[in-house]
Amino acid sequence: MSNDATLHSHQQELTHGAVAHDDHGNGHEHHHEDSFISKYVFSMDHKMIAKQFLITGIIWAIIGAGFSVIFRLQLAFPDTAFPWLETILGHWAKGGRITPEAYYALVTMHGTILVFFVLTAGLSGTFSNLLIPLQVGARDMASPFMNMLSYWFFFLASMVMMASLFVQTGPASGGWTAYPPLSALGDASIGSRIGMDLWLTSMALFVVSQLLGGLNYISTILNMRTKGMSMTRMPLPIWSFFFTAVLGVLSFPVLLSGFILLLFDRHAGTSFYLSELFVAGKALSNEGGSAILYQHLFWFLGHPEVYIIILPAMGMVSEVLAVNSRKPIFGYLAMVGSLFAIAILAFLVWAHHMFVTGLNPFLGAFFVLLTLLIAVPSAIKVFNWITTIWKGNIRFTPGALFSIGFVSTFISGGLTGIWLGNSSIDIHLHDTYFVIAHFHIVMGVSAFFGMFAGIYHWFPKMYSRYMNNTLGYIHFWITLVGAYCIFWPMHYEGMAGMPRRYYDYSSWESFKQFVELNKFISIVVVAVFATQLLFVFNFFYSIFKGRKLTTTNPWNATTLEWTTPIHPGHGNWPGEIPEVHRWPYDYSKDGKDFIPQTVPVSPDESKH
Amino acid sequence: MQAMSVQRKKIHPHKYSLWIAMGSISMMFIGFTSAYVVKRAQANWLAFELPHIFWISTAVILVSSGTIQMAVKQFKERNMRRYKQLITITALLGVVFAACQCFGFAQMSNHGLPLSGPVSASFIYVIVGVHMLHVLGGVVALLIMFARAYRTRVRVYSPVPIEVASLYWHFVDALWIYLLIFLSIAR
Ligand code: HEM
Numbered sequence A: 001m002s003n004d005a006t007l008h009s010h011q012q013e014l015t016h017g018a019v020a021h022d023d024h025g026n027g028h029e030h031h032h033e034d035s036f037i038s039k040y041v042f043s044m045d046h047k048m049i050a051k052q053f054l055i056t057g058i059i060w061a062i063i064g065a066g067f068s069v070i071f072r073l074q075l076a077f078p079d080t081a082f083p084w085l086e087t088i089l090g091h092w093a094k095g096g097r098i099t100p101e102a103y104y105a106l107v108t109m110h111g112t113i114l115v116f117f118v119l120t121a122g123l124s125g126t127f128s129n130l131l132i133p134l135q136v137g138a139r140d141m142a143s144p145f146m147n148m149l150s151y152w153f154f155f156l157a158s159m160v161m162m163a164s165l166f167v168q169t170g171p172a173s174g175g176w177t178a179y180p181p182l183s184a185l186g187d188a189s190i191g192s193r194i195g196m197d198l199w200l201t202s203m204a205l206f207v208v209s210q211l212l213g214g215l216n217y218i219s220t221i222l223n224m225r226t227k228g229m230s231m232t233r234m235p236l237p238i239w240s241f242f243f244t245a246v247l248g249v250l251s252f253p254v255l256l257s258g259f260i261l262l263l264f265d266r267h268a269g270t271s272f273y274l275s276e277l278f279v280a281g282k283a284l285s286n287e288g289g290s291a292i293l294y295q296h297l298f299w300f301l302g303h304p305e306v307y308i309i310i311l312p313a314m315g316m317v318s319e320v321l322a323v324n325s326r327k328p329i330f331g332y333l334a335m336v337g338s339l340f341a342i343a344i345l346a347f348l349v350w351a352h353h354m355f356v357t358g359l360n361p362f363l364g365a366f367f368v369l370l371t372l373l374i375a376v377p378s379a380i381k382v383f384n385w386i387t388t389i390w391k392g393n394i395r396f397t398p399g400a401l402f403s404i405g406f407v408s409t410f411i412s413g414g415l416t417g418i419w420l421g422n423s424s425i426d427i428h429l430h431d432t433y434f435v436i437a438h439f440h441i442v443m444g445v446s447a448f449f450g451m452f453a454g455i456y457h458w459f460p461k462m463y464s465r466y467m468n469n470t471l472g473y474i475h476f477w478i479t480l481v482g483a484y485c486i487f488w489p490m491h492y493e494g495m496a497g498m499p500r501r502y503y504d505y506s507s508w509e510s511f512k513q514f515v516e517l518n519k520f521i522s523i524v525v526v527a528v529f530a531t532q533l534l535f536v537f538n539f540f541y542s543i544f545k546g547r548k549l550t551t552t553n554p555w556n557a558t559t560l561e562w563t564t565p566i567h568p569g570h571g572n573w574p575g576e577i578p579e580v581h582r583w584p585y586d587y588s589k590d591g592k593d594f595i596p597q598t599v600p601v602s603p604d605e606s607k608h
Numbered sequence B: 001m002q003a004m005s006v007q008r009k010k011i012h013p014h015k016y017s018l019w020i021a022m023g024s025i026s027m028m029f030i031g032f033t034s035a036y037v038v039k040r041a042q043a044n045w046l047a048f049e050l051p052h053i054f055w056i057s058t059a060v061i062l063v064s065s066g067t068i069q070m071a072v073k074q075f076k077e078r079n080m081r082r083y084k085q086l087i088t089i090t091a092l093l094g095v096v097f098a099a100c101q102c103f104g105f106a107q108m109s110n111h112g113l114p115l116s117g118p119v120s121a122s123f124i125y126v127i128v129g130v131h132m133l134h135v136l137g138g139v140v141a142l143l144i145m146f147a148r149a150y151r152t153r154v155r156v157y158s159p160v161p162i163e164v165a166s167l168y169w170h171f172v173d174a175l176w177i178y179l180l181i182f183l184s185i186a187r
């Protein structure tokens, strides 16, 4: 048990005014070396847990994106054999062409991995852990132990999902949304067998991990802020992590209940989702179930989930933009208010994923209205980001570039959301490449940009070194241009009616026109993927060989994390936790470049 | 060390986390019961009466809420013997509750309503079953408290753990009342 964890229990006892014998035996010994295991493996230090989430996320990102490269090759060159595919995939790519089953498995795993393991756990897991205690001024999370459990549940979920890739019948392959009946009937496809069970097990573990993490984030933000850190003095990333955690804690359990019913349908002969089905010419006995019921339960999580992914990115981008344009964030309260509005609305729009399920059009109209309402807080945020950098003294660090890129892709992808939000248009566009284009730009690319911005910006805090800037610029420009080249053309394919999740379009007369376009997209995919590997190289190289940090506050930022030592120990501040006297965005004020949050307000200072 | 104690604290973080966890658990059951409502509105819904033993289990869990409340009081007055008795009784009542629920399941399946039967019955098994697991989780927590109370080397004076346990216990109790009312009305 590490010294600092005992600090915690000790402190709790102190606050209750009772004298306690220490639970852990060594609580009065102030500094003792952590063992390798307690420092790097079963660590309870939020900073180490953040790194664990990040590196696990990076590994998953390489796998998940690698899958997309493989299935994009199939889409671009449906008639070409790639013998190396057979080498790595074996019978899944007989003769160098992936089989339809492999294609569906790859698409499904790509979605699951990127949405849940990379952009949920890897993104908010990393930065909520790293930044919440550092920016609110706390020694650690409310419960460091639960925090550690949160990572290890994620790790278990990862292991189970990883194992599912290697079972003989393959991983789940009915899409990342796991709709029944494909997901409910073991005989429906080979991916519906053990792969599906492992998928459900893994996701259940994942939900537990998210709940443990979310509980901690919320109670840390509400309870553990340092003196002077009122809610309205919190940096915007903290607000975004807060709403993210609230969304997760309230919506993941609903997903879990949906999964529990699914498990019963799979293994206990119940008929929650199944009705009047024929498999291989045989009628099943299941009666009275409704597959749409699952969709309601899934999207009640599914829609908040997309905001769970994007809100942390929004928060970090706000921070990075303000710091690097040396200007206060424009409209702090409007930023918080719009995060709040998005969080509320996120629970009220799920049926926009179900316009074509036979949803009552009258009910659909309400969902159209509520969906379109989300555009309002989204637009407020975009406006505020632009006005924040407007006439700013911008430092184009890689973090700043990725933040600006985020704003760009969030606009492009958000606008197509307004198309899809109109049920009458969606009836045509649903399940086409238009939807793929929409959510990859607004969620996939934007969230990755937010994550990259966060990594470049806070890397010095994590590893006390900088990442290489030149590689960062190359990474940014190729990724930005590449992402648009990949996803922009998909809008046209979608408008022409090209459906998603098809194995081979070349046999359709109406989609033959896109053969060359698909080739173009796939080639760009390969280039962009290679560039991400460059980033991964930069990341790991810089951990060991990057330029060393010589100052505690490399970006001249105002927030508390930069008041910790270059190598912060467990507990973050060696002495007292600093007291906070002002909001976090006093940049270019009264002739000063920046005023840290810890500086008391002087009487002759102007009001912001 | 000193800096730690200046950190502001209004409500103990563990209790806080429990409140949030209760919100989370509630959402899970809201998920179940809304699925139930949606399904019920569709064709072929078979209505039936809940097993009568559920009323007995209700009485059991209500009494157990009382005993755990008394346990908190005894703990604060440091009557450790009474405290240990009371948490034992509470845990036992929790087990009796679970047994009653299982008995109810047996009754249902004897009356032609097995788990794989009509959806309305399947829902009862799943909802009541998942709730029962939450009660058993509380029993496990009480067993841990019990073991702690017997340790002689380390003495626990903080009332927070037992307060957290009792809050959770009242919560699963209230959750059951909600489910019972819901399932009786929305048949
Ligand atoms: C102005 C805001 C937005 C509106 C009005 C909107 C609307 C929609 C609609 C109506 C669909 C369903 C399309 C269909 O399946 O036919 C959709 C799909 C989707 N949206 Fe958005 N959206 C918005 C922003 C976002 C954001 C910010 C994200 C994520 C960060 C996001 C992620 C997704 C995802 C992942 C899907 C597809 C899920 C799937 O079917 O696999 N959207 N959006």
Ligand SMILES: [Cu+2]
Binding pocket: A302, A303, A306, A349, A350, A352, A353
């Ligand atoms: Cu949505």
